[in-house]
Amino acid sequence: MTWTSPFSLPGYWFKGNLHCHTTQSDGLASPEEAVRWYYERGYDFLAITDHWVLTPGCPTPAGAPDGAFITITGTELHGAGYHMLALGLSALPAESLADAPSEVAAVVRASGGLAFIAHPYWTGQSSAEVGAIAGIAGVEVFNAVCEKMDGLGYARVHWDDLLSQGRRLTGLSVDDTHWKHDSHGTGYVMVRAAALTEADILAAIAAGHFYSSTGPTIQDLRLVALADGRPALKVCCSPCATITFYTQGPKGRRFTAPAGEALHSAVLPLRREQVFVRVECADSAGRIAWSNAIMIEDLPAVEG
Numbered sequence: 001m002t003w004t005s006p007f008s009l010p011g012y013w014f015k016g017n018l019h020c021h022t023t024q025s026d027g028l029a030s031p032e033e034a035v036r037w038y039y040e041r042g043y044d045f046l047a048i049t050d051h052w053v054l055t056p057g058c059p060t061p062a063g064a065p066d067g068a069f070i071t072i073t074g075t076e077l078h079g080a081g082y083h084m085l086a087l088g089l090s091a092l093p094a095e096s097l098a099d100a101p102s103e104v105a106a107v108v109r110a111s112g113g114l115a116f117i118a119h120p121y122w123t124g125q126s127s128a129e130v131g132a133i134a135g136i137a138g139v140e141v142f143n144a145v146c147e148k149m150d151g152l153g154y155a156r157v158h159w160d161d162l163l164s165q166g167r168r169l170t171g172l173s174v175d176d177t178h179w180k181h182d183s184h185g186t187g188y189v190m191v192r193a194a195a196l197t198e199a200d201i202l203a204a205i206a207a208g209h210f211y212s213s214t215g216p217t218i219q220d221l222r223l224v225a226l227a228d229g230r231p232a233l234k235v236c237c238s239p240c241a242t243i244t245f246y247t248q249g250p251k252g253r254r255f256t257a258p259a260g261e262a263l264h265s266a267v268l269p270l271r272r273e274q275v276f277v278r279v280e281c282a283d284s285a286g287r288i289a290w291s292n293a294i295m296i297e298d299l300p301a302v303e304g
């Protein structure tokens with residue numbers, strides 16, 4: 001498999017929130033109110049993910065042009081020791097399977113969906129416990145309501161542990177709003193897709209053609225050649241205070257803006273022993289945008 005930057009693909013960027021509760025389970029807003037809230041703030045799509053309730057779609061918000069905003073089929077499943085975000089599935093798994101997360105994920109996949117482990121730090125899962133669940137597409141690396149309530153919203157160490165072991169997992173930023181803790185609007189994904197349709201958005205998410213954010217924008221991510229010909233990864237972003245490349249172990253690098261200045265780009269030379277590389281761009285308010293991880297073995301230019 002050869003890595004393709006989502007920034008080099010044809011199509012458009014679409015903003016969405018993939019984890020949200022409504023009055024169908026333990027949220028305070030109705031599905032119609034939720035859809036309207038995101039539409040009015042410039043989002044392109046929303047997945048309503050009520051607990052063990054499948055929400056396949058919502059009407060276009062009143063006044064919105066046809067096709068200007070879509071909903072992605074979703075639900076949140078859970079059993080002993082885990083919560084799972086499921087997107088694009090056509091039928092709910094049987095609740096009798098709930099305590100067998102790999103079986104739940106298998107049913108999600110068999111019905112055409114994608115399964116992500118939700119807020120593993122908040123749940124109390126170790127990375128090994130997450131890694132033991134088969135058939136997942138990724139993990140929530142940021143969950144805004146878990147951060148607001150308990151400071152347990154980030155799961156970067158879980159993600160990096162699993163990436164270091166060669167697990168190909170994407171990392172989501174979600175707000176998981178219940179309309180109680182003021183978390184709506186604080187975690188989202190930017191998806192590169194051919195068109196704003198549920199099928200195109202889900203295919204792009206499955207392929208990792210997105211980045212996640214709590215505020216900053218990633219403007220470009222591509223392989224470049226250094227003056228001596230060595231391959232490197234270059235990121236361009238909205239003005240940031242730090243840009244940090246993460247790899248297996250301390251083989252990445254953090255770049256910090258001088259006082260009173262901002263960073264707009266950074267470059268990391270690549271080597272086989274890094275195993276994976278991903279980048280985080282953090283602004284002066286501590287908000288972060290992060291790319292998905294690139295497995296170094298998917299970069300033929302980086303020789304062994």
Ligand SMILES: [Zn+2]
Pocket residue numbers: 076083118119
């Ligand atoms: Zn949950």
Ligand SMILES: [Zn+2]
Pocket residue numbers: 019020021076176
């Ligand atoms: Zn939730």
